[in-house]
Amino acid sequence: MRSSRQSRFLSEPRAALAAALARWARARQGDDLPPVALQARRIYILPTASGAAAAALLFVMLLAGMNYDNSLALMLCFMLCGVTLVSMHECHGMLSGLMLLRAEVDNTFAGQLGELQLYFENAQTRVRAGLLVRSPGCVPSRFHMSPGGTQMVRLAFQAGARGRQRIERLELSSSAPLGLFRAWTWLHLPLEAIVYPAPAGARPLPARGGNELRGAWRSRVSGDEEWAWLRPLQDGDPPRSVAWKSYARGAPLLVAHYDAPAGARRVLDFTRLQGLSLEQRLSQLTQWVLDCERLGETYSVRLPQQSLPPGHGIAHQRACLEALGLYRQ
Amino acid sequence: MNARPVIADEPVLLPPQTVWLLLGGFLGAVLLNAHHTALWCLPLALAAVAWRARNLRKAPRLPARYLRIGVAGLLTLAVLVGFHTLNGVEAGSSLLVAMATLKLTETVRRRDWLIVLGAALFLLLAACLDRQALWLLPLYAAELWLLCGALYALGAGADAPPAAAMLRRSALSLAWALPFALLLFLFVPRLSGSFWAIPQPDQAFTGLGDEMSPGSISQLTQSGDAALRVRFDGALPPPAERYWRGPVLHDFDGYTWRRRRVDLGRAPVLQFHGPAYDYEITLEPNQHNILIALELPQGVPDTLPNAYPTFDYQLVAPAPVSRAVSYRLQSYLQHRTDEPLSAAARRLDLQLPPGRNPRSVELAHSLRAGADGDRAYIDAVLDYLRHGDFSYTLEPPLLNFDSVDDLLFRTREGFCGHYASAFVMLMRAGGVPARVVTGYLGGIWNRYGEYLYVTQSDAHAWAEVWLDGRGWVRIDPTAVVAPGRLTEELEDLLPAAATGHRRLLDSVWIVNAVQAWQGLNAWWQDEFIGFNFARQLGLLGLLGIRNHDLEALALLLAAGAGIWLAAIAWGLRPRAQPGAEDGLSRSWRALERKLRRLAAPRAAYECPTDYAARVGRAHPELSATLAALARRYARLRYGPAASAAQLEQFRRAVRLLRPRAG
Numbered sequence A: 001m002r003s004s005r006q007s008r009f010l011s012e013p014r015a016a017l018a019a020a021l022a023r024w025a026r027a028r029q030g031d032d033l034p035p036v037a038l039q040a041r042r043i044y045i046l047p048t049a050s051g052a053a054a055a056a057l058l059f060v061m062l063l064a065g066m067n068y069d070n071s072l073a074l075m076l077c078f079m080l081c082g083v084t085l086v087s088m089h090e091c092h093g094m095l096s097g098l099m100l101l102r103a104e105v106d107n108t109f110a111g112q113l114g115e116l117q118l119y120f121e122n123a124q125t126r127v128r129a130g131l132l133v134r135s136p137g138c139v140p141s142r143f144h145m146s147p148g149g150t151q152m153v154r155l156a157f158q159a160g161a162r163g164r165q166r167i168e169r170l171e172l173s174s175s176a177p178l179g180l181f182r183a184w185t186w187l188h189l190p191l192e193a194i195v196y197p198a199p200a201g202a203r204p205l206p207a208r209g210g211n212e213l214r215g216a217w218r219s220r221v222s223g224d225e226e227w228a229w230l231r232p233l234q235d236g237d238p239p240r241s242v243a244w245k246s247y248a249r250g251a252p253l254l255v256a257h258y259d260a261p262a263g264a265r266r267v268l269d270f271t272r273l274q275g276l277s278l279e280q281r282l283s284q285l286t287q288w289v290l291d292c293e294r295l296g297e298t299y300s301v302r303l304p305q306q307s308l309p310p311g312h313g314i315a316h317q318r319a320c321l322e323a324l325g326l327y328r329q
Numbered sequence B: 001m002n003a004r005p006v007i008a009d010e011p012v013l014l015p016p017q018t019v020w021l022l023l024g025g026f027l028g029a030v031l032l033n034a035h036h037t038a039l040w041c042l043p044l045a046l047a048a049v050a051w052r053a054r055n056l057r058k059a060p061r062l063p064a065r066y067l068r069i070g071v072a073g074l075l076t077l078a079v080l081v082g083f084h085t086l087n088g089v090e091a092g093s094s095l096l097v098a099m100a101t102l103k104l105t106e107t108v109r110r111r112d113w114l115i116v117l118g119a120a121l122f123l124l125l126a127a128c129l130d131r132q133a134l135w136l137l138p139l140y141a142a143e144l145w146l147l148c149g150a151l152y153a154l155g156a157g158a159d160a161p162p163a164a165a166m167l168r169r170s171a172l173s174l175a176w177a178l179p180f181a182l183l184l185f186l187f188v189p190r191l192s193g194s195f196w197a198i199p200q201p202d203q204a205f206t207g208l209g210d211e212m213s214p215g216s217i218s219q220l221t222q223s224g225d226a227a228l229r230v231r232f233d234g235a236l237p238p239p240a241e242r243y244w245r246g247p248v249l250h251d252f253d254g255y256t257w258r259r260r261r262v263d264l265g266r267a268p269v270l271q272f273h274g275p276a277y278d279y280e281i282t283l284e285p286n287q288h289n290i291l292i293a294l295e296l297p298q299g300v301p302d303t304l305p306n307a308y309p310t311f312d313y314q315l316v317a318p319a320p321v322s323r324a325v326s327y328r329l330q331s332y333l334q335h336r337t338d339e340p341l342s343a344a345a346r347r348l349d350l351q352l353p354p355g356r357n358p359r360s361v362e363l364a365h366s367l368r369a370g371a372d373g374d375r376a377y378i379d380a381v382l383d384y385l386r387h388g389d390f391s392y393t394l395e396p397p398l399l400n401f402d403s404v405d406d407l408l409f410r411t412r413e414g415f416c417g418h419y420a421s422a423f424v425m426l427m428r429a430g431g432v433p434a435r436v437v438t439g440y441l442g443g444i445w446n447r448y449g450e451y452l453y454v455t456q457s458d459a460h461a462w463a464e465v466w467l468d469g470r471g472w473v474r475i476d477p478t479a480v481v482a483p484g485r486l487t488e489e490l491e492d493l494l495p496a497a498a499t500g501h502r503r504l505l506d507s508v509w510i511v512n513a514v515q516a517w518q519g520l521n522a523w524w525q526d527e528f529i530g531f532n533f534a535r536q537l538g539l540l541g542l543l544g545i546r547n548h549d550l551e552a553l554a555l556l557l558a559a560g561a562g563i564w565l566a567a568i569a570w571g572l573r574p575r576a577q578p579g580a581e582d583g584l585s586r587s588w589r590a591l592e593r594k595l596r597r598l599a600a601p602r603a604a605y606e607c608p609t610d611y612a613a614r615v616g617r618a619h620p621e622l623s624a625t626l627a628a629l630a631r632r633y634a635r636l637r638y639g640p641a642a643s644a645a646q647l648e649q650f651r652r653a654v655r656l657l658r659p660r661a662g
Helices: A002-008 A011-029 A049-067 A071-095 A244-248 A278-295 A314-326 B016-032 B041-054 B065-083 B089-104 B110-130 B134-159 B163-187 B216-220 B343-348 B358-369 B374-387 B403-411 B416-429 B477-481 B496-506 B508-529 B533-542 B550-571 B583-594 B608-618 B620-638 B644-656
Strands: A044-047 A099-105 A113-121 A128-134 A141-145 A150-158 A163-167 A170-174 A181-187 A191-196 A229-232 A254-257 A266-269 A299-303 B226-232 B243-252 B257-259 B271-283 B296-298 B325-336 B434-441 B444-446 B451-455 B459-467 B471-475
Touching: A011 A181, A044 A049, A044 A071, A049 A071, A049 B110, A071 A128, A071 A170, A071 A181, A071 B110, A071 B134, A071 B163, A071 B508, A071 B550, A099 A191, A113 A191, A128 A150, A128 B134, A141 A150, A163 A314, A191 A314, A266 A278, A278 A299, A278 A314, A299 A314, B016 B041, B016 B089, B016 B110, B016 B134, B016 B163, B041 B089, B065 B089, B089 B110, B110 B134, B134 B163, B134 B508, B163 B533, B163 B550, B216 B416, B216 B459, B226 B243, B226 B508, B243 B416, B243 B459, B271 B508, B358 B374, B358 B403, B358 B416, B374 B416, B374 B459, B374 B477, B403 B416, B416 B434, B416 B459, B416 B477, B444 B508, B451 B508, B459 B477, B533 B550, B583 B620, B583 B644, B608 B620, B620 B644
Parallel strands: A266 A299
Antiparallel strands: A044 A181, A099 A113, A113 A150, A128 A141, A128 A170, A163 A191, A170 A181, A229 A254, B226 B271, B226 B451, B243 B257, B243 B434, B271 B325, B296 B325, B434 B459, B444 B451, B459 B471
């Protein structure tokens, strides 16, 4: 409640100032390409509200010490000044020397949450506490790092409309150890997600090969399909495609790989979806791609002026979805 | 995965050790102030701390808002009633304890705890303002350490390390802060000035007062409190000449001597001769505004430009000496003047209360009749005291209203004050202007601090008489009655029973220990507590800086702060995590660095072979190479002991790898 009240206060000038600062930092630092070592010159530091209150307290202490002309009180005040400044250095050191090894962003569907992964390395002996990564439109993420460790930090972001979505800027900050200062740095990473159309639409899958019509898909595990070969399970393989029977016999987790007969592929054709708007068509195609992939079918996507060869698997699905996401963008 | 959403200033549940640190720090601050805050402060704070400690693991339920406001109002009223003010150290710290205690009952958020910590720091300041004795320094330092530890623990929030780790950090931080604090201490200009009025504490100091009754000095000698410390630039005056001159008393009502506050104009100009003594006196707080000096001082100290000399050669400070003060003076032990005594001064120092002490007046007249001149009369009175069977005692019998008659003709037992009083009265009755001088006699040489240590037990009273053509002459009638008083310790003159507890100090090592401790205290008082603008300028002189001004101080301060900041940046610089890294590991890490742009770094759970396989899957062109390198690494690491040549070969193989980011 308090924070929302505060943020409304003078929000416009503050936003303008923040934007100007962001532009300045961008121009000053340029683009970052991981690995990025956080050097001192790109770490900014300012007192927090608690820090300002502490400064006021120290000033009153100084006045009291001078008013009473009391050496001991002044010494106390000076010791606290020293501790404050030490904490400022420590706060700066929470970021200084930290290494961003790699930054990745996952593609996602419009309106859903995407994820970016940041890999940090702390090659130093210090504990880095109170670290916070955030970015506009992202759910902030807190973490800390022990000496000599690496850490992956996930950051969820809200995907907008389909197309390319850039994460313009990440802010990494810490107000450890005392909360009197906040050090931060801005990272301008080449983070770009392709947002796929939101899967939607209830139209049935087009018939295989254009001639053989199958009303409904049949369960794979029923065993009456012919599969050509087995391959090891990889990330992203749907659980339904696992050859559980062979697994039960003691084999490793394998995936049945179908060599579909020629002509047994489904053509997901943009032009055949009459009566739908552009976005609805793309959503339906996206839904179909997902369905086909789940069924382990071979499929191809046809867009006006663009046609993807038939295939299946993660790479194929990705290529299809990207084509759909970027269509006419 | 330890990422979680951020919550701005939500109620935090601090770990119990953090709450203990915070409560301990607060309680320590209250205890350090317990002696001068209102009586209810300590029990109130103890109750609040106990209540909060019971609710260690959960956020406490708050008392109703109107109740809290009501209690706050009541406590403020209690302070107002108790002290009649909210200003000043006592009232202020009482109020602070009250408000911080109330805040303690509603510590839910981090901000609440910060306020309690701030109050505790301020209470520590109040304690420093109130008492600066050396023995308190370790307590203050420990409290500061505790509070800083609490600050660190609070900063770490919900996942604070154990209290011991926080206290270690606090110690380290304070150690770094110390040089900076000393720098500020030495070079921040001490522009002492009153930004707001300070109520004077109505503390009773032991020491010489504005008046002297029979027995008042002997009461004083029971006290072992410090009166003053004197450092001499050169030789010390002989022990029998160490008269530390304080308030001069003129008015006599037959029983009590009082100071005269009227100014009778210029004092007769003195011609000094004999050796000069340069010395610095540190005067402990006392009740009057007389600056004690050796005999008759010359001039006014530089450090106290507002002090002024009076017609009876006292140095008067503009305000009562309510805190230790240091000043430099020069004195001669021998002086004379050819000027006549002014009529007003003669009248002042001859006046006697009419009708009082009739037998003494009679005695004076008879002695005067048999004496030829003032000098002969003085000798006659001293002879009377010497041969009249008078004795010296610390516990004289009570004297009645005509105190001099009672002493001379009934009790014949007295202390310095009694004899000085009787002698001056006899002088005045015989027509010789005379006055009582109170002060101190003697002092103990402290060889550790190299100063003369004068305590209240050295309090003394003597007389000054006017001789035409000679000026004021010091006469100590006690020296006639008890000749040892001038050269021996007071205790040696007195019955053992009166000073039994002091005999303990005869043991040599105890004397040494006490002297060393006193010396340390003196250093603390002079160099630390008494550090001021004048000493700052003196320090500049020591550093060889010519122009003693604020600019020089500011420059030194800036330079020192710069050096400290550089030192601390160096001291806190990032240090590489030392690992048991041999050449093989280094080579493998080089390989991982090369692959950093291609794939996610090797996770903690991945062995090199798995990692190579993963990267190889993403980048098939490297697959075979990486698999071979990983196999080779495993063989070198876990197989038969590898030769240097094999390790070198591996290093070169890694160097050959040229992955291109796809």
